[in-house]
Amino acid sequence: MKQKRKVRVMVAKPGLDGHDRGARIIARAYRDAGFEVVYTGLHQTPEEIVEAAIQEDVDMIGLSSLAGAHKYLFPRTVELLREKGADDIVVCGGGIVPDEDIEMLKEIGIKKIFTPGTTLEEIVKWVEENVKPR
Amino acid sequence: MDKVVEKVVAGDVRSVARLIRDIDDGIPEVRESLKGLYPYTGNAYVIGITGAPGVGKSTLVDQMLSHIRKKDKTVGVLAVDPTSPFSGGAILGDRVRMQRHSMDSGVFIRSLATRGHFGGLTQSTRSAIDVLDAMGKDYIIVETVGVGQDEVDVVKTAHTTVIVVIPGMGDDIQAIKAGILETGDIFLINKADREGTDKTMSDLRLMIEMDQRKYEGGKWKPPILKTESIIDRGVVEFLEEVEKHKKYLTETTEGLELRKSKGKVREELGEMVKNRLIQEVLSKLTETGEFDGAVQAIVEGKTDPYSACDALVLPRLGLHTG
């Protein structure tokens, strides 16, 4: 029996902030959309996230940050993926990210930033359209 | 040599990760890679960990990783979580408790979802074990929620099967008894600081000793250990028991390598043939529309399921209907 490839995504919490309400809700929404979701838990360094993403062979990493450290943590994640030749993994982010930073993050290779107020449906739809199992 | 095989044997993490994904997704080409990898397998020691949700399996595995790594041995982990029957998705959260090992190149952790394809979990987990084995991991730990038959079969693949319970789960021990008690090589009572530990201990002991004859003649009798894996208590002693069991198996098993003993090979090949047959036959029948046709015929009262089944299956196997 042939089966369709499943979308595998990682929901990751880089940095020290513990506000994981959003990350946990997103993880559930992804599951309910039929994705396989690897959740890293809190307090992860970009190094740990990238290593886990490679071992898990995910198609996308969703980073969540609410305490202002995205300006270091998000670019560092993208940079490490590139170093490891794994930059085919889509990276998107969500949380409290001011508009000024969004442009910068997109330029360095974050595919999408979801700001507060985005519905779960919108996020899931974006993933379905932009993340294909590789 | 196949490029994938070459890379996996060289321990390339991305290739290993990719191959396991292909196995899981049922990509037909993986068969060739697995054939190529087989000669490199047979060296890893496989430990299966099972128990109800919330007994602390992942935390236990996390502590096992630390201790095994201290002895300079490498480890692969396959953590299986259930797929949601409603959406087909899954949250694979076991990794959370092992994430501190993610930077250690001697550890490879992979989360798998049960996905609900019958027999498929066992097959794909076995193949994933082969991949990690060929990659050169000394130990492979397979963690599953011990509920469905599939998960139980997966654990049976292991050399040492560990059943984890927690105190105060009287009814659950009954449930274990019905399903997988006989597959347990070691029993762990985790969270043993809780009330009811002694009761659980005596319940388990009673169950194991009910069948005294099984252990006659120096046969392995499953030990029951207490652990508090969250604070790393009892984990070292537990791993010593695993080593004892390994020694016991090595001494009592015919065949050169544990993984390729006659018994294991017989069991694995049997499973593989069974699954393959189902897969091939069923997919053909679905493709040609014969299956749906037969369903319709039964519904319309033109035939009965027994005759329909004969008509569908026997010709495919070169046999004739009675």
Added chain:
Amino acid sequence: MPLTFDQKVFGDIRKAYKRWQERLDKVFSTRSERLERFSTVSDMVINRIYTPSDIKDQDFPGDLGFPGEYPFTRGVQPSMYRGRLWTMRMFAGLGSPTDTNQRFHHLVKEGQTGLSTAFDMPTLMGYDTDSPKARGEAGKCGVAIDTLKDMEDLFEGLPIEEITTSMTINPPAPVIWAMYIAMAEKRGMDRKRIGGTIQNDMLKEFVAQKTFMCPPKPSVRLITDTVEFGIKQVPRWNTISISGYHIREAGSTAVQELAFTLADGIAYTEAARERGLNVDDFAPRFSFFFNSHLDFFEEIAKFRAARRMWAKIMKERFKAQDPRSWWLRFHTQTAGCSLTAQQAYNNVVRTSLQALAAVLGGTQSLHTNSLDEVLAIPTEEAATIALRTQQIIAEESGVANTIDPLGGSYFVERLTNQMEEEAFEIIQRIDDMGGMLAAIEKNYPQQEIADAAYHYQRQIDGNEKTVVGVNKYVMSEEIPVEVIEIDEELERLQIEKTNRIKNERDNRRVKESLGKVGEACAGDENTMESLVEAVKSHATLQEVCDVFRETFGVYRDPGVY
């Protein structure tokens, strides 16, 4: 039982109610009710109307009484805001200690009556700015504190003898408190006179905010050390601020916030009693911290229920004798999670309503969120508007003229009773599990909160709940909001500062003092005095916390979703 209502009136009410219902049914048979189901933000169903029948058994003196009297439903002090207004305490912290010090001076000048310190993530987690774990985090969501010198710079020139300070700090709370004591003593203050609050509530961290360091049991032990030390040495200090705020922010319902917070309070009380402390010695030093969320009446009822429940718990369960032990004194913060990035100026209105609910609920102190808090740390202008919001409520609106103005409202009283009942049921469930520590180990509160959060999000996405500017009244053009930037240079400068201190200090003394901390942790001795000594020797926050981590182990996220 002296009932409020003459039981004879209910027959007439029932008849009149029935008549009214029938008329209403006729109206709604032609066009339906505005919503299919009316419920609070926590999804508690609300009836069309409330009457005395909903609070039939009310016993005025027993259930409500007068402010300052058991069971304190109407307020803890007899005079409430007729005597003194609540403390306007704005949470502030950003960048370096000097940056935050400037913000403190500004707020005091503008009429703020208490200080409240926000720390950055590395400080909250017990890491110094130079830790690899701290990369990119310095000063981002609060002030960076590494050493005693930072604490001194933070309070430079501020009248700490007159204004009390609240510090939102949890795993490293004993160390930060030790730094505060050391700083005050250096200024010549007597320990007995130092006043303020540390949050120091680890249980809600495991449940909700997820800022944790050591496992639950040793965490509670360290907290109990501070409680004991407080009674004996720093009697004017509030050693625990038992917090529901974060539980709510993590997505709980109002009733869950109430229940889990009081269950945490019960756990701390039990721990202190096990230490051999007398409940009437420590309970008056416990304070509480609640969220004020969107649903106006639900919040007011929650505050009133909280006071009555805690009074009962302390008096009946713990047999406290001193009325001050029965008091549930609380700080309130408006709900950060209710703010929207869209049309951010609307947040001023949300915050006003939430602040009003807190005042009508009888809070002792209040932080009002700034309109830009959903985007970044507030600008000075935004923080000033938020402070003005409180001043307008206090001095223009007239709501502080009388005490508990909503007392006696059929609806509010009914809601108060209902929330109390439901919260006590949850507390009972936790008791059955063996208390809050055991419940946390079973991930019970974590799971309940995760479920509630997901349910609420689904309601918003499905337009069952309105969020103005997000799922209704959406505008394509946004009015831009000015956002504060934290200087990326700060990290380097702060690391340099700490390195300079490390070079200048007496390292032998540091080593010795850290050794003493380790001994105290490993034994049963109270750790506080050794912590004060350690920070006085200029040991850094992380150096001390590393001793905790080594002795007690590190707690990691169990990952409940």
